[in-house]
Amino acid sequence: MMISDDIEQEAARWFAAQRRGPMTLDERQAFDAWRADPLHQAALNRMHEVWGEVSAVGEMGVALRRRKARPHRAAIAAVLVLGLAVSLGGGVWWKFDQQSTQTGIGEQSSQELADGSIVALNVVTRARYDINARERVVHLREGEAAFVVRKDPERPFLVRTGGYEVRAVGTAFNVRNRDQSLDVAVKEGVVEVRRLSGDEKPMLLRAGQRLYVKDAGASARTAYKVSAISTNAVDEWRQRVLTYEDAPINQVVQDVNRFYERPLTIDPALGRRHVTLRLVIDDRADTVKRLAALLGAEVHNMGREDALKP
Incomplete structure (x- = not known):
């Protein structure tokens, strides 16, 4: 599968957009349309894979040590990833x-x-x-x-x-x-x-x-x-997307808590409800708001955690 430099550059830009934070509705629609092409998705997968490798090497002393980069560093990270891919012939x-x-x-x-x-x-x-x-x-x-x-x-x-x-x-x-x-x-x-x-x-x-x-x-x-x-x-989780079919909300909340440091709890009555949904894990506040809207619940700040309650 040959991936051109132009596609790799587009993938780097979308990769940076994912790391930057939540996309607008127009951006999300454009992104979904772009990655519908298998070649585009393959290029994006490569960006994620290389980023994982850079992060792993970072644990041995390289500066890019964690995926949780600050928003203003996200574009730089994508450019670094692209530079590595191009300099080594696209196979990093x-x-x-x-x-x-x-x-x-x-x-x-x-x-x-x-x-x-x-x-x-x-x-x-x-x-x-x-x-x-x-x-x-x-x-x-x-x-x-x-x-x-x-x-x-x-x-x-x-x-x-x-x-x-x-x-x-x-x-x-x-x-x-x-x-x-x-x-x-x-x-x-x-x-x-x-x-x-x-x-x-x-x-x-x-x-x-x-x-x-x-x-x-x-x-x-x-x-x-x-x-x-x-x-x-x-x-699909590699693009930080979680998909559920007739799953209890308790399971969804448990999975969400593995992506964010600040815990989210849920009222037991709500937690037993079953849902079918596709959840994009991006900004935590937006993720929690989407879950609350889905359940008709309210988000309560409980100090060290947030709680979803009827």
Whole structure:
């Protein structure tokens, strides 16, 4: 896939706009129209991936240490990312050979593993890696990660989390392990999911399929659900977009709290309500206001946190 310099420059400008803060309605419509082109979305993904790499290197002493840049530094960050991409021929990857990594509140990160596979970590995620001559294993201790696996038939790529193992050879998929539940969605190719204990038959998931296990940590066999999912929605969180279908508001609030330092609480009666929505995580105040409007609730400043109440 060839991405021209002009497209990369456009992607850098949109990347800076995302980091700057909430867009106007006109900007959001123009942005959605622009990234509908797969080539444009690929260029934007590259900006996010490179930014994650710059942030990771920053932890070793480089100035760009955190994604939560101040608004006036956002454009500079995008220009730096673009400069790196152009100067290295559009292929900027930092080899990642550490044994473990983690992200905090509001932080997302992308790494290229020693085998060439790409791992993108969502907020509040911990992972440990074991890449050897026989297999490639990622232990996802908690959180969510998207994987683009480099094909190697001699070394299976395994993600172990919540008592389950996801096996792939060359594919792209997403794994989420939060609140005792497991969610696996496939963007490209095929993956095999099996329990690490018991003698249950493995399940095959193909592109556009999603597996949800409500109580993944249970010792006995638990019910699971396989459903269809748009491949564009599999790892949409990488653009800081959260999508829900018939989900309790409590879950939405828990996810939102992983993006912002200031906590948000919700009245129990409201929290039990179910919603279907697509939530753009940008400015915290606007995000909270959108949730309040959706629920017909009021936002109360409780000192160290905000509360949604009827």
